[in-house]
Structures are given as structure tokens and as C-alpha cells.
Amino acid sequence: MKFTLCIFLSFIFLSCNSSNKTPLVVYSPHGKDMLEEFEKRFEKVHPDVDVQWLDMGSQDAYDRIRTEKENPQADMWWGAPSTMFIRAEKESLLAAYTPAWADHIAPENRSAHNFWYGTFATPEVIAFNSHLLTSEEAPKDWNDLLDPKWKGKIILRYPLASGTLRIIFSSIIAQSVKNYGTDENGFQWLRRLDANTKAYTPDPTQMYLRLAREEAEVTLWDMPDIVFQAEVNHYPFGYNFPKSGTVSLTDGIAIVRGCKHEKLAEEFYEFVTSKESMILQARKFYRIPARNDIPRDSLPKWITSTHFTSMPIDWNLIAQHESEWMEKWDSEIKGKGSQ
């Protein structure tokens, strides 16, 4: 008994550590490496500040900010697809702020009322295992994916939990609404894709591993991540931009409404979206800047040599119907495509 008590008390003492720096709490999906780098850089300029980042998926960040609405814990929300920020703006979770570079970004990549701004552009691609397929053999356009020869060879991230796949699926339905006046053709397309899909993975890591380990040959994912896996981790991955045009997702940044350190959050906002920071993020962390005033020659070659056609997309239509569409996909199409 005494033994237990001793251990217990010593841990209580250990837990009493405090600091007198001002904490700045950042919720972000950008990953430990990038967050640590910018924590150090920002604290160097602001030695009295303690940047406390919480690394989590954008959906988790959104969930937390929503549940903490009455008593916000975060100051900054750095990273989520624009559609998620559009929802958050409607739910009054964000505080408006106009960054110094507000004029150097396309209007569709920012909130009209300054509640969020785009930071990175992430074009989606058809990715494949380059140990099994050459770029010629791999599907080159959206409709190629429906070819029966890919049956059981496509692996996808579970779309409801993935910003990337939600945008791809929603864009396909939005195209159908635009071209045919109904979502039916889009759902029909997704039904045929489901028939060819071998599995939906719970998280991106498993999608990567199963693709690399030859359980499947083809997936849909974003290009910067695929380049990162191929160049840094040497995974056997290649990619094709869909010929008829691809979806490009905008990743954003915002200040949390009612946060405790709004002034500091604004400084952090400017700091991580400055030209120098954007260039560093492009070079070291494989992010494509959304700002259009970054000198091309300061960006890495994999960005400047990339050319692709964009699919014209009605983002408001998507933000409005995304949940309803994904719910329908989940209850009526998932796993039933081949029936």
C-alpha cells in the first residue's frame, strides 16, 4: 500500500510544471514536422510566446472547435479544405481577419467576408503503383476508372472521412447537375466506381501502405502527398492528371471566434502565410502556395513543371449539398455498386 501511495504522490508532484509565457493554441492537420518548424521560427521572433499546436485531422479539428464553441480553447485553425471552412463560417465559428496579402489570391480561394483565406492549392490526381503500372498503362481520365479491367484494383480512402475524396465525389455530382440538370448521372458514375473499388481504407496511411504493398494498383488522392511519398519515403508511386480536367482543393487558415489571444493569432496568421514561409512550405513540406504573388523561380521544380486543366466547379453548390450527397452515397451506393 505504501509503495503505491509513494508512486502516486511522486507523479502528482511531477505534474506541477508551469510557465509564464503566453500560450497560442493552434489546431492543425499539417503534421508534426511542419508544425515544429514553424513553432520554433515564430517563438524566435516572439520569445514571450509559447506556440502550442495540436496535431489532428481537419475533421477532428472541426469537431473540437464545434463542441468547444461556448468556450473556445483554440486561437488558430490552420488547415482544412475550403468547404469545411465554409460550413464553419455559416456556424459562426470563425473570426474575420484580412491578411496583408488579401489582394493576391483568387476570389474563389477566400471567404467573401474575410472569415478564412486559402493557403495551399491541392490538385487531385489518379495515383498508381509504379512498380506494377507505367503512366501509359494507368487510367488517364476519370472515365477510364470505370473500365471493367480495373475491377478489384482500385483502393480508396473512406470518402466520408476524407476531405479529398468528399471533394472529388461531390465535384462529380456537381458536374452532373451542371451538364444534365440532375444528380442521377453523377450517382450512376459513382455506383460504377464502387463496383470497381476493392476497399475503402479508414485512414490515408493504410491506403498508402496497401497501394505500396500491391494489394491494389490505383487510387485517387492529392498530388503533393503522392510526390512527397515518392520523393521522401521512396514509395513506388506515380500519378496522372485526369485529361478532361481535375479538381483542385483549397486548404485554408482562420482565426477561431472568441479565442483568448486574437492579436497574437493575427501575428501568427501573417507569419505562416508570408512569402518566405510559403516558399519554405513549398520546398520542405510539399505544399503548393495558393497566393499568386510568389515568384515562380523560388518554387521547386515539381510545382513549376506541373500543368493541368482545372474542372470548373460550383463551390457553393457543393458546400450546400455535400452532406446530403455523401449521406446518399453512404446509404445507397457504398458496397452495392456491383449489384
Place this chain on the structure above:
Amino acid sequence: MSNNLKRLTFATGALLLAVALFSVGYILLPLFSLIKQSFLPDGISSSLFSVRAYAEILRSTFFEAALNSIGISLCSVIGSAIAGIFFAYVFHNFDFPLKAIFSKLVLVPLALPPLVGVISFMFLIGESGMLTRGIAALLGIAPSHFALQGWWGIVAVHVYSFYVYFYLFTSSALNQLSESHGSVIDASLSLGASRAVTIRRIILPMLTPSFVGASLITFMASMASFSAPFLFGGTTRFLTLEIYTAKLNGNDANAAAFAVLLSMVSVGFLLLLRWYQSRKSYLRVTKGSSRRSTVPHSAAARFIAVAVALIVVGLFSLPVIAIIILSFVKEGSWTYQILPDTFTAQNFIKLFSDTHVFEPVTNSVEMAFVATAIVVFIGVCTSFLVVRNKFIGKRLLELLMNVPFGIPGTVIAVGLILSFNHPSFFSAQSILVGTFWILPLAYAVRNLPILFRSTASGLESVDPSLEEAAMTLGSTGWRIFKKITLPLLFSSIVSGALLVFINSLGEFVSSILLYSYNTRPISIEILSQLRLYNVGGAAAYCTLLMVLVMAAVGISSKISRATLAE
């Protein structure tokens, strides 16, 4: 048995007040906020009360998902019971070389928190796992033919993770039985009863409370399990996945309605078991005897039982070995090969060169300690009150002590946030969200049923006449508790506390919603590595976590032994 129940005294009344405050504040109110949410389909700030969410889910996917969840949970209970009881029996009754080591290995699945277990299972028995590819290469068939998938994949993971409940509950009951009750077994045998009759008429009835407790815990854990269905379920529907899906779509009311109905299924199972148990009467521990008694077996039976047990224990260690191998594999080097071929210590070097590496470790250990302390205090008090006393609201209190384990961790976390992101009577008028305390509290609430079940079933098999005898001899309440009840219960309490501590150490589902920078636990660090696709780094952290769990198992058996020696 009801004539043995005591009325409350001043001291037990005070205990009851403490326990009642805890369960109202931290279990009932968060549950209530969940129920409230399920009736407010237009968001918690609206005042439009409606059953729309229930109507929607009952019309669409509820019954399909509920049927699958219940089916999987029943299969998991049966599988876990077979494995757990078999191991407990073999390790209790037979002696064999290296028994001490093997008896620790049986606890190995504890070292794998769900997050880690899922990864190791994928690398072991997934379609491109080491075992799958190895067997495929040996037999010359495509690996996809026998990868453990779907329904049976989930049951396998559940049995692996949950048989420990049966093992621990049964072996602590067997220890209690033979230490204080060996004479009955001996008497039965010497009076000519066969081995089978002795087991069926004497041993099994005495173990009933433990089986009931373990079945309940396993059933609830399977109902609330998320990772296994998510990984192996494919496109089959399960209640926990439906909660998740509804939440992802921003449909909080439907998610809450699913969670409420899921809890009702668990409560239904609880009531069913209580009813079953109340129909049976069983023998209780009546007097102390230092003799350790076991049932004799033939040499052949002995050999086969031990051999089977050791082979299965060996198989059960494979996921741990897989994680350790993985922590030494060079990132990106293992793709089409059957087994990894490029090894490096880089993952560990990188891990330990991070100056903050031990912060999450100390955080997790501290929080798990606090959670265990809370659970031991509340759990022991409550089981004592419920089993030995009669008072109004006893059934409700017992129900509240069992329910949290059947509720997914996310749901408990959201309930706590909704209740404590404003000053409340139950948080001494402070805001708990964002502080250290909310995490241990969430762990404690979720794991309380484990300790409550293990202690209550321990207490149910101790005859109150022992305590009454002490009382007639002039002992007071506290002294009786300390000298008689506590020592008899000690192994149940320690094994329950160990489970609580380990579950808290690797807890992930509610932590992700509750942690702050200063309280980030180990599981979040593992997830961070995984989010960077750094599987080797994650495996290295998992190995660290497994070492901690093994240390906890070692320390707990030391405490157990030291106290018994006193």
C-alpha cells in the same frame, strides 16, 4: 440472500453520498446531455423538441447495423470466454516449465491498445501481412483467398483484445476459491465425486459471478468497439460506424440517437444477465484455509492442455512481435517482399533525439494513475454499498456503474465537454475543458465498470457471515473492512485496477477530443507519426508503450504479492 443486506449507517451513508455525487455529476449528466442532443435535430441551441432523429435512423440503417453489432458482440463473448477460461484453468491447475513467463505472455494483448493492435493486425494477417504472404508463398495461392476479412476478422480482433477480461476475472476467482475454499473441492473429490461433477457442481457455480462480469464487459466493449469494424468491416454497417458517419456529416442529433440506442442495447444485455444470475444460487467463500487445492488430471490431458495453451499463447504474441519488427524496418523499404529485408535503428534514434519525447509518456502515466485512483475509490465503495447494503436507488446506481463501458469513448468525451465547458457545481464552479482533469475523468468514467464488475463479483463470492462473525466478536466497520473484506477482495481489486490503468495508458478515442498541448498522451503521439505516414516511428512509439504496459503488469503483481505477504 437478501436477508443478509444491511441498512445504511452514518459512515456508509457518507460513502453513498460521495458515490452518488460522482455518478450523477460525471455519468448521469453527460448521458443526459447526449439524450437531450438526440431530441434536438436542429442543433443544441434550438428549442425545437422532436423525435425526427429517431424516426430517420429507424427508417434507414438502424436495424441492419444493430443486428450486426449484436451478432458480432455475442460471437466475441463466446470466443473470449472459451479462450479466457481455458487459459485461466490451465494456468491455475497445471505446473510446467517457464510457467511464470508464459503467465505474463497471456496478458500480452493488454499491451496493444486498439490503435496499435489494428496496425499490427494489418501487418500480420491483412492481405499483404507477414503471415498471409508467408502462407501464400508456401502454398502457392493468392493471398486474397484467406486474408482475415469481414465478420470473422472483427471477431478475431475482439477475441484477441477481450479474452483477457475472462482470463483475469476467472483466475482471480480461482485463486480466491482454492485459497479459501480448497477444502470443499477436496471433500467433493474424496467423497467419490468425479472430476466432471466437481467442476460442474462446485467450481463452475462459484465462478458464475466472474463469468457474468466478464461477459458483460466483453459484450459492452464489443458493442462500443470502433477500430476493428472500421478496419475489417468493409462496407458492412455497425452502430459505432453509423455514429461516426452521422457525425462526419454534421448530423449530431442522429449520431446522438444512434448512441442512445446503442447504450440501450448494452443496458438490455446487462439486465438480462442480472436476471439470469438472480435465478441461480451459488456457493460462497466461507472460511479461510491456507491449503492450495486443485483438481487432479491424467498425464495425457495435462500434456495436451498445456501444449494447446502454449501454442495459442505463442500465436497471441505474434502481433507484438510484428510491431517490434516494424519498428526496425526502414521506411518505404517493405513493399512487395514477403518479409521486410532492410533494417535500421533510425526510428528509435529519431524518437529519442526528440527532446519532448518523454512528455507524452509522463503525461499518460500521470493521467492513468489519477484515473485509476478515482476508479478504485469509487468502484470499491460502490460495489461494497451495492452488494452489502440496501437503500433506495440501488438499482439505478448499479446501472450507472455499468453503462459507461457500453458507450463509445467519443460519445463520453462529447458529453463531458458539453457538461463542463461552463462553470458547474460538479467542477467546483471552474471550467474543466482544456485542463488536466478532464482526461483522467473521462478515462475513469469509461473504465469504472471494469473495476466495479471485478470487485462486485469478488464480493458476491465472499460470504457476509465472515464479516458478521467479526462484528459479533466486537470489531467495528472500518476494521472489518480492512482486516477481512479488503484482503479477500485484494486480487480482484488489483486485477481490475491493472486493466483500468492499462486502458487509460493507451486511450485514444476520447483523448483526441479532450487533450491540450500540456496533456497530450502517448496515443496522440503515435497518431501524429501515423499522420505523417511514418509507420516505423509509430511502431517505435508503440514499442515504448508496450514496455510501459509490461512494467505496469510487473509492478501490479509485486504490489499484489507484497500486500498478501503483509
